[in-house]
Amino acid sequence: MRITVLAAALLSLPGLALADPVGLTPDAMSVTVETAAGPVEITRNQDNAARLEGDWTLTSRPCPNFCIQPMIPAEGVTPVGELEVLAGLQDPGTLVVDGRIEPEFEAGTIPGAISVPYTEAADRLGELGCVVDFDGFVCEGDLPQVILFCNGPWCGQSPTAARRMIEAGFPAENISYYRGGMQNWHMLGLTVVPGDPSVVAGQ
Numbered sequence: 001m002r003i004t005v006l007a008a009a010l011l012s013l014p015g016l017a018l019a020d021p022v023g024l025t026p027d028a029m030s031v032t033v034e035t036a037a038g039p040v041e042i043t044r045n046q047d048n049a050a051r052l053e054g055d056w057t058l059t060s061r062p063c064p065n066f067c068i069q070p071m072i073p074a075e076g077v078t079p080v081g082e083l084e085v086l087a088g089l090q091d092p093g094t095l096v097v098d099g100r101i102e103p104e105f106e107a108g109t110i111p112g113a114i115s116v117p118y119t120e121a122a123d124r125l126g127e128l129g130c131v132v133d134f135d136g137f138v139c140e141g142d143l144p145q146v147i148l149f150c151n152g153p154w155c156g157q158s159p160t161a162a163r164r165m166i167e168a169g170f171p172a173e174n175i176s177y178y179r180g181g182m183q184n185w186h187m188l189g190l191t192v193v194p195g196d197p198s199v200v201a202g203q
Contacts, residue, residue, distance in 0.1 A: 022046050022189065024086065033089040033112040036199040040111035042086065045189030056186045066154040071179055073159030076172025082188060085110065085147055085178050094145040095128070095201055099158035100182075104151070105195035110185060115197045118150070121161035122168035127201040130169060137169040144201070147176045152183025 022044040023029045030043040051057075071079045080088075088094035089112045096113045098105045105115040116124055126132060128146065130139040146165075150157035158177065166172050185192065 020048065022048070025083070031086050031090060033086075035112045035193075036196060040191065040193060042089075042111055042191040047189075050189055052186060056183060061154060063154075065156070067156065069153055069156060069159050069179060071177075073162045073177055074166050074172055074175075076166075076175075077162050078173075078176045080147060080176045080178050081180065082178075082184065082190065084176065085149070088145065088147045088176070089113075091145070094147060096147045096149070097158075097161070098150070098195065099148050099161035100150045100155070101157070102195075102197050106197060107194070108182070108192040109195040110149070110182075111191055111193045113149075113195070114199055114201055115195055116161065118157040118161035118164065122164040125165065125168055125170055128170065139169045139171060143171065143174050145174055145176065146170075147178055149178035149181040152181040153179050154183075155181055 021029065024031065024042075024044060030041050032039050032041045085096060088096050089110070096110060097116045098109045098113045099116060099118045099121065101117050101119070102115060105113075105117075109115075116127075125137045125139060128139070129141065129143045130137040132138075148158040148162055150159075150161075158181065162172075162175050162177060165175065180187075182192075
């Protein structure tokens, strides 16, 4: 992780209830990731009194549709947390994929994530290095690692994307699942940016 010292500057900002600096880890205040729009620094909100707002505060949505998702949505998929997502954002061999529908992606996503809505996941494997033959996709060779996420532990969009990708031929061992998704990302006060649906894998 590229370490940036922000604590001193943030302490001087007016209006922040800042008792202690809020880092990513004990050794890193932020990481910088390359995006199609240029570098973006990912930090945590430095306001020690910050609270979740809007839909992110809801705890008891009806199931279905908002059922608790398993940690492993399909056999062979690896569950990951925020630090693994941050590492993936800095790894050119990894794609962080927002599996939500496009309006949700556009409203706010993880910096550096690309949009592959779960409804399109099985049809867009060509963007991930798979090739089309008469039977569908052939996914072999030097394929990227993919980290899928959606709205959080109650959202079935990225688990559905993972299962559809595997059924279409993408190897499960190349898929990781960030179950915490945007719910946990917001809860930890991490940087959120508007999503650009025109950005696709490889750009």
